[in-house]
Amino acid sequence: MSNYVVELKHVTKRFPGVVALKDMGIQIKPGEIHGLIGENGAGKSTLIKVLTGVHQAEEGQIFISGKEEKFRNPNDSAAAGVACVYQELNIEKLLSITDNIFMNKWIKKKSGLLDYGTMNKKAKEVMASLGVDVDPSKAAGSFGMGVQQMIEIAKAILIDAKMIIMDEPTSSLGEKEVELLMTICRKLKSQNIAILFVSHKLEELFELCDRVTVMRDGEHIWTKEISETNNDDLITGMVGRSMEQLFVKDPTKRGECALKVEHLEEGGVFHDVSFEAYNGQILGFAGLVGAGRTELMRAIFGADPIDGGKIYIKGKEVKIKNPRQAIRNGIAFLTEDRKGQGLILGNTVQTNLILANLKGYCKGLFINDKKVEEVGAENLKSLRIKTPSQQEIVGQLSGGNQQKVVIGKWINCDADIYIFDEPTRGIDVGAKVEVYNVMNNLVKSGKCVIMISSEMPEILGMSDRVIVMRGGRIMATITQESETFNQEDIMKAAWGGKIDE
Amino acid sequence: MNKGKLKSKSKFADRLGTLGALLVLCIILSFASNNFLTQSNIMNIFKQTSVNALISTGMLVCLITAGIDLSVGANAIFCTCMMGMLLQKGVTNPFIMILVGILSGVLVGFVNGTLLTRLHLPHPFVSTLGMKNVLWGLALLVVNSQIVSGFPTQVTWLGSAVLPAGIPVLGGFPISFILVIVIFVLMDVFLSRTTLGRSIYCVGGNPEAARLSGIQSANVLTFCYMLSGLMSALAAIVLIGRGGIANGANAIQPYDTDAIAACIIGGASFMGGKGTMSGTLIGALIITVIRNGLQLLSVSTAVQNIVIGLVIILAVLLDVTRERMDAKARRLATQ
Numbered sequence: 001m002s003n004y005v006v007e008l009k010h011v012t013k014r015f016p017g018v019v020a021l022k023d024m025g026i027q028i029k030p031g032e033i034h035g036l037i038g039e040n041g042a043g044k045s046t047l048i049k050v051l052t053g054v055h056q057a058e059e060g061q062i063f064i065s066g067k068e069e070k071f072r073n074p075n076d077s078a079a080a081g082v083a084c085v086y087q088e089l090n091i092e093k094l095l096s097i098t099d100n101i102f103m104n105k106w107i108k109k110k111s112g113l114l115d116y117g118t119m120n121k122k123a124k125e126v127m128a129s130l131g132v133d134v135d136p137s138k139a140a141g142s143f144g145m146g147v148q149q150m151i152e153i154a155k156a157i158l159i160d161a162k163m164i165i166m167d168e169p170t171s172s173l174g175e176k177e178v179e180l181l182m183t184i185c186r187k188l189k190s191q192n193i194a195i196l197f198v199s200h201k202l203e204e205l206f207e208l209c210d211r212v213t214v215m216r217d218g219e220h221i222w223t224k225e226i227s228e229t230n231n232d233d234l235i236t237g238m239v240g241r242s243m244e245q246l247f248v249k250d251p252t253k254r255g256e257c258a259l260k261v262e263h264l265e266e267g268g269v270f271h272d273v274s275f276e277a278y279n280g281q282i283l284g285f286a287g288l289v290g291a292g293r294t295e296l297m298r299a300i301f302g303a304d305p306i307d308g309g310k311i312y313i314k315g316k317e318v319k320i321k322n323p324r325q326a327i328r329n330g331i332a333f334l335t336e337d338r339k340g341q342g343l344i345l346g347n348t349v350q351t352n353l354i355l356a357n358l359k360g361y362c363k364g365l366f367i368n369d370k371k372v373e374e375v376g377a378e379n380l381k382s383l384r385i386k387t388p389s390q391q392e393i394v395g396q397l398s399g400g401n402q403q404k405v406v407i408g409k410w411i412n413c414d415a416d417i418y419i420f421d422e423p424t425r426g427i428d429v430g431a432k433v434e435v436y437n438v439m440n441n442l443v444k445s446g447k448c449v450i451m452i453s454s455e456m457p458e459i460l461g462m463s464d465r466v467i468v469m470r471g472g473r474i475m476a477t478i479t480q481e482s483e484t485f486n487q488e489d490i491m492k493a494a495w496g497g498k499i500d501e
Numbered sequence: 502m503n504k505g506k507l508k509s510k511s512k513f514a515d516r517l518g519t520l521g522a523l524l525v526l527c528i529i530l531s532f533a534s535n536n537f538l539t540q541s542n543i544m545n546i547f548k549q550t551s552v553n554a555l556i557s558t559g560m561l562v563c564l565i566t567a568g569i570d571l572s573v574g575a576n577a578i579f580c581t582c583m584m585g586m587l588l589q590k591g592v593t594n595p596f597i598m599i600l601v602g603i604l605s606g607v608l609v610g611f612v613n614g615t616l617l618t619r620l621h622l623p624h625p626f627v628s629t630l631g632m633k634n635v636l637w638g639l640a641l642l643v644v645n646s647q648i649v650s651g652f653p654t655q656v657t658w659l660g661s662a663v664l665p666a667g668i669p670v671l672g673g674f675p676i677s678f679i680l681v682i683v684i685f686v687l688m689d690v691f692l693s694r695t696t697l698g699r700s701i702y703c704v705g706g707n708p709e710a711a712r713l714s715g716i717q718s719a720n721v722l723t724f725c726y727m728l729s730g731l732m733s734a735l736a737a738i739v740l741i742g743r744g745g746i747a748n749g750a751n752a753i754q755p756y757d758t759d760a761i762a763a764c765i766i767g768g769a770s771f772m773g774g775k776g777t778m779s780g781t782l783i784g785a786l787i788i789t790v791i792r793n794g795l796q797l798l799s800v801s802t803a804v805q806n807i808v809i810g811l812v813i814i815l816a817v818l819l820d821v822t823r824e825r826m827d828a829k830a831r832r833l834a835t836q
Contacts, residue, residue: 303713327715341713344706346774353705356714358696366694409714 004063005030005162005194006051007080011060013046020046021057022218028163031192033185035226037433038215039238039428044198047215048165051196052084053077065162084155084165087172091143091148098123100140100151101158126154130184140222142274146177153184162196167434170204171426174289182208200426202231214238238429247461248433250440254464255279258417258448259331261300264309269295270472273309277448279418282439284463285452287494292472293452294336297419301333302326302457313417325357332415334406336422336452342406344397349387350376352394352405357413379408384434400431407438418442424458436462456487467492516630518819519767519783525653526787530794537797544673546786546793548743551660552577553759554785555736557767558688559610559729560760561781565692566705566722567773568625570729572613573736574756575636578749580606580737582640584656585649585747597656603734610730611637614723625726633757640749649747658743677739681782682733689778701725705773762809763788766816787812 006028013021020043028034038044049055051062053071062069064080064331070381071077091100098119116137123136130150134143140151149169156164166185185195185208199205205212206226214221214237221237257276263390264273270292277283285293298304300311302320311358313329320326326333335341343352351377354361361372376390383404387397394405403423410418420439424432439449439462453459461464468476468490476493478485531538536552556573563570580602587598609632624673666672692698702720703711712718736756741747746764765771766787767780795805 301713322717323713324715324717333713335713340707341709344703344774345711346706347703350701351703355711355716358699358716362696366690367696367699369694413715 002154004028005065005496006196007063007066008047008051009061009063011047011048011050011057011062013055013057015046020218021050023061023220024215024218024224025220026213028194028196030162030194031148031189031190032210033195033197033208035209035212036196036198036215037200037202037205037212037234037238039430042215042238042428043218044215045167046218048084048167048196048198051077051082051165060224064086078159078161081160081162082165083159083161083163083214085149085152085156085167085169087168089145089148089152091140091151092418094139095475096138097127097136097140097143097151101126101136101154105158117350123154126157127151129157130154131180144174144177145172146174146180148341149173149177149181153188157188157193161193163196164188165196165198167198168200168426169197170199170201178204202234205234237427247436247457247462248440250444252282252443252464253280255281255446255448257451258313259300260312260315262310262312264296264299264311265307266295266304267307268472269304270299270469273472274473275467275474275477277450279416279446279448280443281464282443282449283461284459284466285450285469286456286459286466286490287454287469287475289454291469291494293469294421295472297333297452297471300326301419302332303333327413327415330416331419332356332410332413332417334410334421334423335418336425338402338406338426339395341400343394346393348391349380349385349394349405350390353390353408353412356409360413369460375412379405379412383408383411383438400427400434403427403431403435407435411438415447417448417450420449422452422454424453424455448478456490459490460485460487466490470494517824519780519787522816523783523787523790525667526790526794530790531569531589533790534794534797537794540673542793542797544675547678548675548678549793550785551675551681551739551787552736552743553756553763553788554678554681554782555684555732555739556756557760557763557781557785558778559732560757561764561767561769561776561778562688562692562701562725562728563625564761564769564771564777565701565765565773566725567771568617568722568725569756569761569771570610570613570726571611571629572632572636573729573733573760574754575633575640575752576606576609576730576733577737577740577756578747578752578754579609579636579640579643580734581741581747582649582749584646584652584737585742586643588649588652588747589644589647593653595653595810598653598656601740602737603731606730606732606734607727608730609733610727611723613730614726617726618719619723633752637752640752642749644747644749646749650745652741652745652747656738657745661745665749672791677742680735680739684732685778685782693776697721697724700807702774703719739813747802759788762813768820784816 004027005053008024008026011021011024012019024043024047037117046055050057053074053076062071064082069080098116101123102119107115107119120136127134127136127150130153132147134147135334140148153164169181173181185295188195197205197209209226211223212226212229213223214234216238256279262274263270273296287293295304299306302322302325311320316491318329320329339345344355350372354372361368361375373390379385380387380390385401385404385408387401392404397405423435439451442449451462464480466485467474467480470493478490536542556577560570560572562730583605584598584602587601593597613625613629613632616622616705617625622628659680662672662676663676692701700711700721702719703716708718764776764781765786767776767784769781790810791808792805795808
């Protein structure tokens, strides 16, 4: 009998143009929570897909409890006891929780009809064991992301999984839900179920995991007990450089007021919001998820209607009714949802790069292909977008490169005010640094940058001033020189406390 | 950059596939029937293609936006009946007649577009299906369910006139197909080289991202349905020329499905974002050639329909299979 519940040996997996996994190995003990980190494109997703039978590796072996297995499809791996909760949940939102849990493994009565009585009861039990008390006959989509995730975990429990893979499980959860998830992970661990916990958030790994494995370029870098490592060690392992180099904040000079907002109001979303943003500076927006920051920016950008208040650009009042008018007024808005709102995924890199300024690349009536080609080549170089060509379909690129295409799109429309909503979400450390560089260059050239971020180090590392929002209201405005420019005080404001001046 | 070139080359090859299918079809039919490869029959094929080709143009634009316009056929017949109504009322000015026909078509398109964008109907399938029935009824209503004939020659010219027989090779070439060629060239340039044309593909790919990039998605979509209405109106004028009549009962002829078939054979997709003018033209020709050839061979309409149906399925099957083969080839190339 092996000591490991899941063991991967010398696995190699190739894709067109890249080796996604190179002689990769990982060993997971029964009942341990095993962290897995690496930059985007390091091969984590491929590793998961090999473990779940979505992809088949060309070389190497998979052992489950010491027995070699060949996974030809996800059913094989499920039968062997490997389950996965993907980042993008596989929930049928219109179907009930019960239907979701028992999909493909229905319980039938003797008559051959489905036995909803039993299934509902079982579904309720298993959800309750996860600490969620819900009516399982309700549509899954009517619950929050946290509950939907629990449905996925419930599915895993019902197939008697020996190991559950969780791919970025906390990326879409609120604070409370993250806590619940962690409690459940510990509970599963006590039932001797192993968890492979993939996360970008180092704090979570330290809080939860027993051991952690670092991947880079499809290879196993090292596996250590969590107590034997620290932040710097992990980051060095991932990228081969340390944390200090992450935020390079050049000194800035405050210019004129670029954007001034007065008593802005959107019923039930945000109230009486007033602030100013200056050229040559980065204004950070901190707060919890749901504090109304994204909604505020969408309203300023004309994506959602406002119910009151005034917007001034360079001292002149403007009425912005739709995104087109916002762009004409020199505002660029990098949305938080890159795939849904930022890119035409099925279109080429080239088209996406000129999307926000089609008119600007015209000669008379027609699009000037030569100019488009030139600016595309320039973008690929200056933003270091890794793509086989400008004609590549943008959906084929990695997350970081997709984000750079979105940034390129806005740089090409030559705005004065750049709003970045969670610009580094879900992209790897290397690409993050490049995004920070873009922001630094923008403010250096006298532009105004507004950055919404839920990552405290990013807010502190990049902002000249920070506005903290909570429940649709501005709680505090803190400048970099202030004594309260620190994580503790900002969090206090975000949670509704008063900052003692 | 090399790869970009390669890709456009393979796109050209895709087009060659459909074109090849058309040629093979013609070769087979010219052996099967002595009457197929005659000057008069070839001109006939062009004549028979024009209506479907025009309607397909509008359909393609809607398909690119991941939408559909099921009201195209009924709209064309409605336009003929609007012109017929003028005739019944004693208006014989050809200019007014054509203007009213075109305005009716564009207006219907505007309503379709507005239902989709400003009134937020879930999918154009619903609104245009409803519109199809409304127009069928209206077409009959405006002419009191009568068949109207006796249109002025200036109106029928577009659909009936041909180049003089004296011209070598092109003698008898229908004016209506010259219109088709002009429209297709204009539309090809429009779709690939203008901002609005490119915006149509972008809105088809992701309307929200397009909107947040400053493209007025709602206006672009409304424009697409108006364009489709315009094409239906042009088809209506050609129809009047060919048949000499306006008959509301024709509103349920399968114009809409023929147009969809032409687009799909030509490489368009219901998922949006795909489709070219040249492909659609070839698609429309393929459908006419099959109908024409089978008619020459005295095959019954029932069997003709079966063949057309199978061709549509085969065309999409080939397309899907080729994409899968390409993906596999790319995968193997790296090993």
